[in-house]
Amino acid sequence: MNNWWRHQLVKWRVPEHVMSGTVLTARDRLHFDACLRCKADAANYRIIARTLRAMRHAEEAAPPGLVLRVMANLSRPLTEGRRGVDRVAVVVSVVVVAAAMALLGRHRLRPAN
Amino acid sequence: MRPQRVEWHDIEALVARAREGSNEAFEALVEAHQHEVFGLALRLVVDRELAADVSQEAFIRAWRALPDFRGDAAFSTWLYRITVNVAWTLKKRKDRHAAQPLDESPELADVRRRSDPEHAGENSELRAKLAAALDDLNPAHRSVVVLKDIYGWSHSEVAESLGISVTAAKVRLHRAHLKLREQLRELEDRQ
Numbered sequence: 330m331n332n333w334w335r336h337q338l339v340k341w342r343v344p345e346h347v348m349s350g351t352v353l354t355a356r357d358r359l360h361f362d363a364c365l366r367c368k369a370d371a372a373n374y375r376i377i378a379r380t381l382r383a384m385r386h387a388e389e390a391a392p393p394g395l396v397l398r399v400m401a402n403l404s405r406p407l408t409e410g411r412r413g414v415d416r417v418a419v420v421v422s423v424v425v426v427a428a429a430m431a432l433l434g435r436h437r438l439r440p441a442n
Numbered sequence: 443m444r445p446q447r448v449e450w451h452d453i454e455a456l457v458a459r460a461r462e463g464s465n466e467a468f469e470a471l472v473e474a475h476q477h478e479v480f481g482l483a484l485r486l487v488v489d490r491e492l493a494a495d496v497s498q499e500a501f502i503r504a505w506r507a508l509p510d511f512r513g514d515a516a517f518s519t520w521l522y523r524i525t526v527n528v529a530w531t532l533k534k535r536k537d538r539h540a541a542q543p544l545d546e547s548p549e550l551a552d553v554r555r556r557s558d559p560e561h562a563g564e565n566s567e568l569r570a571k572l573a574a575a576l577d578d579l580n581p582a583h584r585s586v587v588v589l590k591d592i593y594g595w596s597h598s599e600v601a602e603s604l605g606i607s608v609t610a611a612k613v614r615l616h617r618a619h620l621k622l623r624e625q626l627r628e629l630e631d632r633q
Contacts, residue, residue, distance in 0.1 A: 344616060344619035344620060344623070345612075345615075345616055345619070348591060348615075348619055349590070349597075349612075349615070370623075373623065373626075374619070374623065376568065377572065377619075377622060377623065377626070378591065380568055380569055380572050381572065381576075381587065381591040381592050382591065382592065382594070383569065384485075384569065384572070384573070384592050385592050385593060385594070387481075387569070388477045388478065388481050389477065389480055389481040389484050389493075390477060390480075391476040391477045391479070391480035391494075391497060392480070392490070392494045395472075395476050395480065395494060395497060395498065396469060396472050396473050396476060398494075398498050399472050399497075399498050399501040399502065400465065400468075400469050400472070402498065402502055403465070403468070403501075403502060403505050404465075
């Protein structure tokens with residue numbers, strides 16, 4: 330592989346080498362150590378990586394009242410959900426009882442042989 | 443005013459109490475995590491109003507899912523995963539209804555620029571440039587950078603929470619890095 334191709338390959342691998350810690354092959358390393366452009370590129374990516382990591386601690390303040398909003402909406406869907414489940418349970422129970430009574434009634438009305 | 447930082451063992455105790463249905467314990471958990479959850483949501487959706495909705499929805503979903511929380515991961519990690527999923531859902535829903543793409547809204551762009559001077563520091567200029575470049579990435583690229591490079595998630599965690607393969611996550615990250623570098627270069631050239 331000629332120098333130009335090796336440079337393109339290393340240039341392609343530099344971001345992940347710096348940002349994600351992937352290891353360069355021995356040949357790539359050889360090129361990297363001798364190539365000022367690749368080194369400059371790596372230095373830039375190192376700055377980007379460091380700045381991005383620092384952004385984790387640059388906390389954005391949550392809007393005031395978020396906690397209240399969360400707590401106010403917390404019980405509503407759950408309560409409605411439970412109410413819904415309760416309603417379904419009542420309807421199912423009524424249907425089951427009605428069906429059982431109907432079956433029982435038919436059984437009683439049937440003339441004995 | 444920010445609340446005092448809650449220690450991890452306090453968090454564990456609060457989670458245990460919240461799992462038993464204690465609203466007070468859950469409120470304390472919301473109090474302790476609201477800024478981080480909002481910060482993550484904001485980085486993902488780049489819209490303060492939507493980020494507030496995402497945060498609220500994420501906490502409500504967390505409350506509902508708390509009985510299933512096994513404690514395999516830290517509570518915060520679990521909460522962030524919920525936040526990422528909610529952010530994706532609400533962002534997609536909003537984008538479907540919006541006539542103008544969210545990322546190109548000048549009003550929103552203005553909002554995010556205004557929030558930048560809060561983070562004054564040695565590298566505040568670079569941070570502001572990078573934040574602007576990050577906000578200009580498309581959502582798919584932005585989310586991998588936010589989760590991997592800012593929040594330090596592994597490739598597999600990123601892949602899992604975005605519902606993509608690890609290889610896809612790596613490819614997306616690589617493209618995002620190139621794009622980020624390119625945008626920074628453009629920003630530098632313009633100045």
